[in-house]
Amino acid sequence: MKHSIATVSLSGTLPEKLKAIAAAGFDGVEIFENDLLYFDGSPKEVRDMCHDLNLEIMLFQPFRDFEGGPRDRLQRNLERAERKFDLMQELGTDKILVCSSVVPNVICDDAVIADDLHQLAELAAKRDIMIGYEALAWGKHVFSYKHAWQLVKTINHAHLGIILDSFHTMSILDDLSELENIPGEKIVFVQLADAPYLKMDVMEWSRHFRNFPGQGDFGLASFLAPILASGYQGPLSLEVFNDGFRAAPTTLTAADARKSLRYLEEITLNRMAAHVPPIAPTQPLFSPPPAAEYKGVEFLEFAVDEASGERLGKVLEQFSFTKTGQHKSKAVTLYQQGDINLILNAEPDSFAHAFFVAHGPSLCATAFAIGEASSALERATQYGCKPFESRVGPKERHIPAVRAPDGSLQYFVDAGDGKRSIYHADFELQPTVNTLLKNIDHFAIGLPAETMDNWVLHFRTVFGFVTEHEWTLPDPYGLMKSRVVRSTNNTVRIPLNISENRNTAIARSVSTYKGSGLQHIAFSTQDIFAAVALVRSNGVALLEISENYYDDLLARFSLEEAFVDRLKAHNILYDADQWGGGFLHVYSQPFEERFFFEIVQRMDGYDQYGAVNTPVRLAAQTQHRKKSLE
Amino acid sequence: MKHSIATVSLSGTLPEKLKAIAAAGFDGVEIFENDLLYFDGSPKEVRDMCHDLNLEIMLFQPFRDFEGGPRDRLQRNLERAERKFDLMQELGTDKILVCSSVVPNVICDDAVIADDLHQLAELAAKRDIMIGYEALAWGKHVFSYKHAWQLVKTINHAHLGIILDSFHTMSILDDLSELENIPGEKIVFVQLADAPYLKMDVMEWSRHFRNFPGQGDFGLASFLAPILASGYQGPLSLEVFNDGFRAAPTTLTAADARKSLRYLEEITLNRMAAHVPPIAPTQPLFSPPPAAEYKGVEFLEFAVDEASGERLGKVLEQFSFTKTGQHKSKAVTLYQQGDINLILNAEPDSFAHAFFVAHGPSLCATAFAIGEASSALERATQYGCKPFESRVGPKERHIPAVRAPDGSLQYFVDAGDGKRSIYHADFELQPTVNTLLKNIDHFAIGLPAETMDNWVLHFRTVFGFVTEHEWTLPDPYGLMKSRVVRSTNNTVRIPLNISENRNTAIARSVSTYKGSGLQHIAFSTQDIFAAVALVRSNGVALLEISENYYDDLLARFSLEEAFVDRLKAHNILYDADQWGGGFLHVYSQPFEERFFFEIVQRMDGYDQYGAVNTPVRLAAQTQHRKKSLE
Structure with missing residues (x-):
């Protein structure tokens, strides 16, 4: 399939963005209007630049707050559209994204809205331009793709179709079952973005926290599979508003973007194949050897x-x-x-x-x-x-x-x-x-904060790993975030840790290594008491845990005092999950302020990492470090 | 009034926090349980440390998920409380914060909850401990101070009172009118935090974005005035969970914390005086000369x-x-x-x-x-x-x-x-x-990102300035945030700008200055065309604005083409507000990559700063810089 990306997804000036997009192997771009407004050359120059880079301008976007506005504004809005059609002809593109109105005084009447869109489609027809109507998740009246499709179907104009956007659909947990009923030829464009699940205002979430397929929590294959089954022949296009990407190196982000679309093709193909009965895509999809x-x-x-x-x-x-x-x-x-x-x-x-x-x-x-x-x-x-x-x-x-x-x-x-x-x-x-030590249970890597998405995508694509829920944990001097990537069968587990603050353990480590580096290796054992006794007798210095921690264990869990005394004697930490699993773990003092070792014992199916004890460990490491500096 | 702060509000180890709190002149502290758990000394040592620093331990907090739990857990929960009472006695404090249950299976029955709290108060009475019950904004059954007060009033136990918390009350826009009906002697403690208004999950907002009184958007005087009128004699205590403060220098944050409580006393006193009829506080409040x-x-x-x-x-x-x-x-x-x-x-x-x-x-x-x-x-x-x-x-x-x-x-x-x-x-x-140039309309300062709250508090307290809504604006290489502090009569206006990204104009400027520094000075004029003509004839090089910007102006506003052509000829930008005000402004090229000048003309009561044009300016500056480096 053809791959495209909206210019707003990357950092830099418009020429920098276009060069990076071409270098990553994209077939085309969506020109985000502000990128054009800020550019100190004409639309014709942008057209030539894209032509020289072998990039098709696939879409111009967005055209906002058109339909359902005050009646005395309609003529002005149509004139505004004409100006943008002029611009599109200079740019050499024939598709425009019209997003549903968000102004508070929108006329919430489908007949009025349909009439407005019909008039716009008539204008577009004269220029041979195609209008793609998209429901914004925070649209005032039209906020669901089903409503947008109902309108497009009713208006039934050759120059009006629908634009489907994964973020606007999946952020509101919209029902996806109607997607398969939209004929491919009425789908003007498909915009894709993933995102972590965040409990916040959907517009803020949309404008700052989207990311590329495979980096977030959305199951994008369930969105794309019915669209591809419908015979949609246009490109897959990324539209990602992300504060980090706005500041990240342009070429690296563009390369990740392209990789993420391949990944999405792969998982969508798998999903279609797993369907009963299997669905055949109407065009070939990226299909590497399985993980x-x-x-x-x-x-x-x-x-x-x-x-x-x-x-x-x-x-x-x-x-x-x-x-x-x-x-x-x-x-x-x-x-x-x-x-x-x-x-x-x-x-x-x-x-x-x-x-x-x-x-x-x-x-x-x-x-x-x-x-x-x-x-x-x-x-x-x-x-x-x-x-x-x-x-x-x-x-x-x-x-x-x-x-x-x-x-x-x-x-x-x-x-x-x-x-x-x-x-x-x-x-x-x-x-x-x-x-006594059997396996590498997991090993953790500390990363420069801005590189997390890049690492996650690497493990998800190249390795076919899955990711776990992100933890935010306090260090005495700031916060750290931890996200585990692991093989589906749990034989390989790698926590990836970042901190945006300057003086946390993770940040200091990134500075010591001059980049990412090993934080710790956790060795698994089936008898942590024996293992700890052995390594201590060999001279291993364990990280000392505050006695107050053990008093609190007694308050939090129904544990025998004698058992907790044993834990305390060996500086072993404890965690339990809600299904009866238990976890014992102990940390060594660091090897030359670089990395440390952990010994872990998993009991009764415990499948986590004792993250609740991480702040205890970080505080103990800080205290250890301060003492050793004294 | 006595001033206190919860240890969770600051970065560092517990001893570092306590030293900074004492140095800032606080009378006491709330010991946040995790700070104690992580500390590698006994509760007795904490007590001694506080004693040596002349700090009273005013509260131990929090005790969670006690009331309304499964019946077979009640006994264990009471035992858990006993353990914490032991701890409090070692610490030498007699007040504990019990926050309303958040677990999903809580029994939503006031009779059950009242009975549980009564049992807890009976236990506390034996130790001469005072229970303060606080409604968390995300409590499962009890989430409003009015509900908590209803329970406390009904139970009517000498060892049970209410804890009032400004964040939990004002974040849910709770009605404040019942506060004045709570007798001061039943208020065990008052916790204070300000916050910017954010559209997000209230728990996430609470845990990451609180700040000190005067730094946020809450009108805290309206919360505190009725409490002080009621005869509350306890301390004012800050409990602020803030990602930035967790990483900021401890002593500086503690000093700001103290200053913020003085400010809150001042504005609360003003509010009480402005009440009809005026309300007299039952104890003296901080009362500096007015702004x-x-x-x-x-x-x-x-x-x-x-x-x-x-x-x-x-x-x-x-x-x-x-x-x-x-x-x-x-x-x-x-x-x-x-x-x-x-x-x-x-x-x-x-x-x-x-x-x-x-x-x-x-x-x-x-x-x-x-x-x-x-x-x-x-x-x-x-x-x-x-x-x-x-x-x-x-x-x-x-x-x-x-x-x-x-x-x-x-x-x-x-x-x-x-x-x-x-x-x-x-x-x-x-x-x-x-x-032709009349006045300094405003001048903008670029700050290291983490210092914004410190500057805002400085201007609010020392200068008695007010703050405006924060803008988030795109630079080609990241985002910048801008918040204006100004005198109430608008004769002094200072936009404070930060960027958390490395390569934005603001971040580069902070790096050039090695700290904060002047971004630009805006001179006001009553005839921008004459002023621009004059300064250009004197050789001033203006920042060149993209022609595409002017095409878009015609689409966005009902402006004459001839007028827009004049703007374009002089690189003048345009903005209008919704009340008919207009704004014309033009930028110079930078003085030695440090600061630049702006000429502005305000028309018909326009009261903003043309922030919508800031991204255009930032892009033009980037392009100018790239060309001059070529």
Whole structure:
């Protein structure tokens, strides 16, 4: 399908926007009127610019508060339309969006409104212009696509059709069942936006918080599937008002925008296929290999130098990891325990070394164990990732990889090979000693605040992950937000954390790493008391939790005092969900003010992350830091 | 009256908060439970800390979801209360806030709720603890203070009273008329918060956007006056959940908090005095000299060095200012036109010089012409400003001044003296030549985003200014927000501008100045066409406005084409209000990427600032800048 985007969705001047839109591979644009008003060239110059960039001007928008106005204004409104038709002819576009009136004194009479729209369509016919009528969610009289369609159907004019907009429809939780009854040829244009669910005035929500398909909470496939089934042949077009995108780098946002439309095509196709009976789209849709079957985090790789590698290795040994391998040809070591594999890479002249130079000791690569690596790579490639070609030694295997938004590597490892084989090829392996820590339950990354949407889209598209509800949590010096991306089967879980304040733990971390960076790794265990006893005896320093926290636990939950005393003795935190699941977790003190480790025990199906305890942890970390600075 | 604040209102660790609260001169605190939970010391230690700081712990809060819960939970809830009573005794406080239940399964039966609260009050009586029951705006069954009061009155227990909270009452636009019927002795505590009016879910609004009295849109005096009339003898206490304050410097926020309570006392006293018949408060309230009668901006003073002073002087002469004076003893020059006085201060070893070194060519002082300067200074002093003592030469007059939040000076000039006299004392004066520019209509300041509330409170308290509705306006690279503070008689108007994005004009300016700085000065004229013709003939370069803007003016307004052509020829922008007022304004190109000048003509009572044209100006400035960088 053809892809389009409204110029208002991006930051910058109009020429900057158009260049970025063309570079992202869009077929066309909607010209948002204000972008034209602010531009210091003529409409003809905009037309030429688009022509040179191979962009079609698919729509001019918006034309506001036309229908149902005071009768003595109608003639002036028609003249206003004529002026805009002149402009459109200069621009070289033949479609205009007319949005439903929002002025308080609108005449709430369908006959009057139909007559006005008919007159406008007659004018448009003379210029061979097509009017697309759109119901705004906050329209005074017309605010539902069903009402707009009723009017368009009644007027039945060749130069009048409907424009469907996912935000205006889904924000008011409108019934979608009528969409399939609108004939494709009467749909002038389809505008798409996703959004997080927010409890606020719909106009404010619309103007500041929309985002791209896959970044929000709307199930957009349920909106688009019936439209595509109807035979709609026009473009899919994004119209996204977002405060962050208004300030973000234009080319990056445009690339995400394009990717989001591919994603929407994919999930819509899946939805149509899952329909009983299946619905065939009337034109081909983007259809990459399906998301991989994830079998966990295969390994995490740290960029270190010799000294920091030694210090980190010592900490891992305190956590009862065994240094099981030394790379056959490189300054790379492997630490193992249970199914956990951690690699410390101090090889000079390597990708990891470049990462170390830029970010210090940090996570430089993540490997995912998956059903079929080649298919995962193909999916990533179709979503625009460039495969990473690593330097491969004489006997070393090549592992397919792509780059995460921060430039770190994400490897796809065939789980079918068995976990030992990939290490056997490169390492002389020793047996592991301990198995109290079983798996990587989750690992959290701190991001620069403005990059959250970019990361979420990366994981949703390239990885086919799902996202969880966003948490807002207090740090002593501001707020942090946390959103988990995870595989549908829960074998991989990655909390993404941001803070818009300057002095929070997340913000300090982003500043230390000079970008995004690992916050913590949570290791799962089936016996947290044994695990904590072991690592403490090895010298691990745990994060000390306030005694007041434990007193409050007794007030909040029906727990035995003796049990809470045990928790308190080991600085273990507790959470429970409403279905009887429980969660025990404990934190280490940070490794060089960069990242820390967590040991977690999930009980009886607990499926969260103990977010309610995060403020306790953040306060304890602040107190620990202040003491260590004293 | 005694002043208190809830610890949740500030950023930092509990000890940091308490120190800042004490330093700001508060009498006591509400301990917000989470602050205690996160603190790594015992309740006894908190008690000792407060004692050492001379702070009374006036309230422990909150105790949630107690009344009307499932019957089989009641006993556990009473036990939970006992635990918290233990804690309160360790803390040494005897008042607890119990907020109305929000859980969905609450029993909506006043008899049940009254019985639960009665049982709680009986428990409290044994410990000599006082229960304050507060209606949360989003309480499931009890969400209005009237309902809470009905329950408290019915239960009629010596250890149960009501807590009144301005946010929970005014956010739901609750009727305030019942407040005066609550006897002061049944009011356990009064919590105060202001807030901007926002159309959003009340809980989200409450938890993120409250601010201090004077910073928001609530008319808090109408809430507090009947409470004080009732004989309430307890403290005024702030409980403010604000995302910005959570991240702001603790001591500065605490100082603003204290100042806001003084302000609230002042406006409440005024309200009580204005009541017919006047109501006498039962205890003394803060009562500084009233706000001055403002007669305009007396002068603006720029910090320059010799070279930049010469360049700026040349620009002012292009704007037809006359260099009327050279200071008798200092490197200070005066430019005048109409009633406008601009001073360029290049004196070494002066306040201005220090300002120049820190900020470059910039506005270092503002002088306000007012009815009685000594009274204005007294008011400022009572609001905590330290008078600035300037170096005064042999014949020079001393002008009282205080510091603005950015350290620049704000002079109070006795208007009665006549504008010439203050200049005659210091300058050898020449006559002015032109009078096309009459007055300083307004001047705008760009601020670091997080300082807006601090500036607003400064102008509201020290100056007695009022604030206007906040505008959110698009810059090509993000959003800016603008809020005008002005004297009630409109003779002084100061738009305060911020941007949370990095690359907007405002953000760049804040970075250039290394802090806040002058954005532009708007000169008023009664003949903009003549004024523009004159300044252009003098060589002033105007900001060029897109032709598309003028085409759209014709579509939007019923204007003659010939008139719009004249506007276009001079790059003059146009706005009109709904009452027939009109506004013409034109911008200069910027002075050294720092500030620019505007010429404005107000017609037929137009009282705004042409904010609708600000995005046009911002886009034109961006385009101008890009061209000049090419």
